[in-house]
Amino acid sequence: MHPHLLNSELSQLLAPIHAFLQCETPDEWIAEARKPERLSVLLVDHANCEMKAAMSAHSLVRRYCLPKEKRKLLPNLDFYKTLDALPEKGEVLGKQTLLDENRRVFDELAKNGLLVKMVRLIQEELHHFEQVLEIMATRDIEYSILSASGYARGLLQHVRTHEPAAIVDRLIIGAYIEARSCERFARLAPHLDEELSRFYVSLLRSEARHYQDYLTLAADYSGQNIDERVAFFGAREAELIQAPDEELRFHSGVPVGS
Template identity: 55%
Template sequence: MAVSLSHYQSLLEPIEAFLGCATPDAWLAEATEPGNLPLLLIDHCNCELKAAQTAIWLIRRYAVDGESGKALLAWVKPYEDFVYRRAQGDFGGAKNALIGELKSKDGFSHGPEILDKMIRLIKEELHHFEQVLEILAERQIPYATVTAARYAKGLIAEVRDHEPWTLVDKLIVGAFIEARSCERFARLAPLVDEELGRFYVSLLRSEARHYQDYLSLARQVAGTDIDERVALFRAKEAELIQSPDSQLRFHSGIPATTAA
């Protein structure tokens, strides 16, 4: 039985309006081929870790002192060991661990707000990482190394190199990545098996909040209208999603074979 999204339309409509395009049908057709499911799940797993790492980078760079930054790195280390060094993942509830008293960095008024929103995001992304690992195990899909998509790198290439606009742009990029993730979970949910579809639906509210948090922080840090920058990243994001892509990944563009 296909998963219904009828209760999520009010949540999805702002995200669909924020993005510059919908996920192309050609990507959905390729992504839902049974033989491609292992690759998609592994890449999804990696994306959850990357989302947590991005939030940790933002906190360390802008919101906390050096010792607090070390505590954050220790928090995520078991997950990085599993992905990058293939060590056995003994996470032991690390995603919800108390990581000590984090000391805010002096001289940056937006630090506490970044810290508050990003800590919650990290906990949720690490939890999702573990959930995807469980799905892989249940389906007897071994974890394997998967190269990164061009997507995030393509967006980051547009980030300005002077503050505060570097931070503003990185936050806008975060908003688009989270919004696209939410949109793709919603598009995939009715097309995959019911168990996986329900899992994707369970992620919609947190992904939608992450997009809103990133965008809200970008506006706060900028202290001025950011519509022009949002429009620039919207166009770039849509270009990456709608152009031919040689790799199938969770955030990839149209499969090159289809586009040809």
């Protein structure tokens, strides 16, 4: 694709994301993240982020798409890796995975709008997780234990404890995490080597709609206007992104000493 057309495409993808986020990634974070010696930490944390995104979506499916006594019937994350493209009517689990007496569970799931969006998201996040691991392997970067940043925790502490407010808040938080990821893919791509730059641009194309899916679901579950709550979490997210941070992570704040 011609560079002009590429830039035009990315600008169109990013425009609603920039309008949604209440601040841009600080230049100090970019300056630190682009350093070659930071690449290992950044890729390991990126891999962790992709897996956490899949796990969070899976948790929402378990908690909100099935009655408590039926949750054990939902497959684990490995199931989604080999799941074929989703049929239009949301036949996500494949009837062969359920016994006849549990067919009603499948029918409940097939009607759930949250399930369809979350399973698509889980598939993509797991695929991206594996792509990051492949890139790490070619660069002899070991996938290791890495402490998480306080970003997600700082957002989740504001989740309300009653329903449907709790799921509305969690979905709004999911929207901000996805939007921030896309914004950072775009900000980092010009400063990375060709392989990683192409990879991050491809992720931006793939994940740009995720935050909108989360927002749509949040509005559906709320049944009322969520603008005030979206703005509340937007302000909290911006505070975390602009706050001093001891560690560099994919969603961390301004590196201390910058």
